[in-house]
Amino acid sequence: MDDGDLILADRYRLVRPLGRGGMGEVWEAQDTSLRRPVAVKVISVLAGGGSRADEARARFLREARITAALQHPHIVTVHDLGEATTGQGTTPFLVMELLRGEGLDAVVRRGPVGEEEVARWGAQVCDALGEAHAAGILHRDIKPANLFVAASGGLKVLDFGIARAADPSATGDRLTHTGFMVGTAAYMAPEQARGRPEQRSDLYSLGCVLCELLTGRLPFDAPDTLGYVTAHLHDPPPAPSSLLPGVSAPWDRLVGRLLAKDPRERYESATVLADELRCLGGERQAVPAARRYTPTVADQGARGASSPPSAAPVSDDLAAASTVQAPAGPSGGTGMSRRSLLMRGAGVAAVAVAGGAAAMYLTGDPERDPVAWSQRIADVDVINSDGPNVVLADGRCHVAAGHYYKETAALHTFDVATGKRLWTASLNAAWSRETRFTVVGGTVLALTQDSENKGGLVHAFDAATGERRWQKSVSYSAMRLDVHRPSGLLITGEDGYVTGVDPRTGASRWGIDASSPYDAAWLLAGDLVLFSDGTAVLGKTGKELWTRSGFQPLGDLAQPLGEGLLCYEAGRKDPVDLVCRKADTGEVMWRSPFQKTRPDQLRTDAFQPLDELVSGTTVFLPLAAGSRRKPTALNGLTGEQTWTYGSSYQEVGLETRATTSVAGGFVLLTGSGLVCLAADDGTQRWHADRQRAQTTGTYALLSRTEQARVLQRWTSARIVGVEHGRTLWTGQFDSTAISEPAASGDSIVVLDGSGTLWAVRV
Structure with missing residues (x-):
């Protein structure tokens, strides 16, 4: 791009180049709408056409949008982003504030800096990192070239992921082929070199920067990338005073x-370190927290079918173009040089970290991509479905496509490990609203509406090949896919007659006339099928086991618990009780008031699935009922109270579905966000400011809807380990809705509302 009169997006007139690199150019420009100078980064490496270039640009724009959400006095401000047509083709560009001053790399080349200045700049870097870490974002490349000293004397942090555009080697639906480099070897924390960066990795890099500012030297010296990585992993760091006599002892302790x-x-966090640095520099008061506001972002090229961003290797030339600055004086600036310490050859295997589609950062093993694969599926509806959209079984991923109000229902099946499409079946009908499909015994069972018979159709397919096995009409009252898992039978009812059906053949194994004295209502409970007349039969054979008068279970499911069954039943004082009965006799072991909602106010989905209230042998009662005013945990074997959660309902505003169980604990929604409590004693494991949690047992997907402008909304999400709350993956999806996650081994599969299926390794 050589034309200085070029105007991008009919708004930004390019004035003069400030820097050039292998990835693109940085220009001083004039915003003709707001009549202000700005810096424009034109990402020329992403110019061109074709599906690969389109995907690369979409990923860059998405990652830039994440960065734009970081608004802080010590983080460079992103004003706008979009795409423009240039001589090279369609090219993304980024509009940022135009900074006056010089890069910290130019400062450090002139020699050591005074301790007071080092403390002030270090604290400002910590303020910026604290803001980013609170948003779940790591920088991963803190070094002098990414720190800019403004003319006012304040410091700005650059490059929160903007430079990590697309991996040019990505092919097909694989969003990242080679992974990407996160960090520069001379400043890289040991755990980051191993592929497991965390918030304190940024603090390690800052420690290297502080040492360099104080002494004019890096803590380690090496001839190449591998040498730096080896030193960070194994060599003891020198005290700054050993590199430059006269550095005071407190700095030795802090940098050490x-x-x-x-x-x-x-240090525990960037905030704690900032306080320490201010004390060291004689500054006692921390700067006020930055005012948060919604950034102005014009991302016109990353909507609809575009894929979320994937990070890519960073080149030396790209690094040179990442500093945004205006000349310091008439002579034309301070230069754009950076240290040539990026990965080459053998160093790549040691420090490469897999990049993430739709992710700002994530952890994982160094030599594999976190996004195992992705697939595009047309016509998905993840909002108007009460059943699962994605089911993993026997190494296969089954996905439901189509809307419940359109006759476009379809099944798609992929290999979980590779993402290879195995088969697709069009059902030429509309899905049932309540439940769509399930998988049992190598058979996929799907339920659609049958408008001609005013009921439904059950379809059975071979899970491996997609071959249709059988099809059966059912009435509206029987439009359920109830699979008795211990026996593998499909339980159906028609005209008061309940049947156990072999899902492979459609043949009946047993049948019971349950029409008198009640309608044929049943629920599944471990080895049993319970009927509304108080009868329990064995799900495998249909043989009656016991009958209890007055036993009228509510809802659709019961939950096995030790030797008992946990059920919702009509309450004695409150409308709904939670009751535990012996599985072999039906005798009551204990009961507790569960819900105050009046019977005529109960919705059809008012009963929370009982498995969401049970973790191990602990039962969690989230709602006020009886004398209970706070969330309470019971010993599920005895019914004795074990602990309560300290906040009242009025303070935290708990809702009916505001809790779910995870491995060894419970996640519940409070007024300040989500908390995870240990099942055994109720201690808080972790807290998150998100308002939605979808769990898979050992992982939780935390999400919320973000909005930059009226027409720009997306879902930001992160996956955490439920035991410690540590973030394993963060990113965003190009829609406001995502499906419930499905997990298999170390992979989590999720379908976003725009129709992309993601398999992410955690």
Whole structure:
């Protein structure tokens, strides 16, 4: 791009180049609408056409949008982003504030900096990192070239992921082929070199920067990338005073703590470190927190079918173009040089971290991509469905496409490991609203509406091949897919007659006349099928086991618990009780008031699935009922109270579905966000500011809807380990809705509302 009169997007007139690199150019420009100078980064490496270039641009724009959400006095401000037509083709561009001053790399080349200045700049970097870490974002490349000293003397942090555009080697639906480099070897924390960055990895890098500012030297010296990585992993860090006599002892202690090999031995957070630096520099009061506001973002090229961003390797030339600055004086600026310490050859295997589609950062093993695969599926509806959209079984991923109000229902099946499409079946009907499909015994069972018979159709397919096995009409009252898992039978009812059906053949194994004295209502409970007349039969054979007068279970399911069954029943004082009965006799073991809602106010979906209230042998009662005013946990074997959660309902505003169980604990929604409580004693494991949690047992997908402008909304999400709350993956989806996640081994599969199926390794 050589034409200085070029105007991008009919708004930004390019004035003069500020820097050029292998990825693109940085220009001083004039915003003709607001009549202000700005810096425009034109990402020329992403110019061109074709599906690969389109996907690369979409990923870049998505990642830039994540960065635009970071608004802080010490983070460079992103004003706008979009795409423009240039001589090279369609090219994304980024509009940022035009900074006056010089890069910290130019400062450090002139020699050591005074301790007071080092403390002030270090605290400002910490303020910026604290803002990013609170949003779940790591920088992963803190170094002088990414720190800019403005003319006012304040410091700005650059490049929160903007430079990680697309991997040019990505092919097909694989969003990242080679992964991407996160960080520069001379400043890289040991755990980051191993592919497991965390918040305190940024603090380690800052420790290297502080050492360089104080002494004019890096803590380690090496001839190449591999040498730097080896030193960070194994060599003890030198005290700054050993590199430059005269550095005071407190700096030796501070930098030594930051350069600890074990991140747990470093400062707990950027905020804590900022306070320490201010004390060290004689500044006692921390700066006020930045005012949060919604950024102005014009992302016109990353909507609809576009894929979320994937990070890519960073080149030396790209790094040179990532500093946004105006000349310091008439002579034309301070230069754009950066250290040539990026990965080459053998160093790549040691420090490469897999990049993430739709992700700002994630952890994982160094030599594999976190996005195992992705697939595009047309016509999905993840909002108007009460059943699962994605089911994993026997190494296969089954997905429901189509809307419940259109006759476009279809099944898609992929290999979980590779993403290879195995088969697709069009059902030429509309899905049932309540439930769509399930998988049992190598058979996929799907339920659609049958407008001609004013009921439904059950379809059975071979899960491996997609071959249709059988099809059966059912009445509206029987439009359920109730699979008795211990026996593998499909339980159906028609005209008061309940049948156990072999899902492979459609043949009946047993049948019971349950029409008198009640309609044929049943629920599944471990080895049993319970009927509304108080009868329990064995699900495998249909043989009656016991009958209890007055036993009228509510809802659709019961939950096995030790030797008992946990059921909703009509309450004695409150409308709904939670009751535990012996599975072999039906005798009551204990009961507790569960819900105050009056019977005529109960919706059809008012009963929370009981498995969401049970973790191990602990039963969690989230709602006020009887004398209970706070969330309470019971010993599920005895019914005795074990602990209560300290906040009242009025304070936290708990709702009916505001809790779910996870491995060894419970996640519940409070007024300040989500908390995870240990099942055994109720202690808080972790807290998150998100308002929605979808769980898979050992992982939780935390999400919320973000909006930059009226027409720009997306879902930001992160996957955490439920035991410790540690973030394993963060990213965003190009829609406001995502499906419930499905997990298999170390992979989590989720379908976003725009129709992309993602398999993410965690």
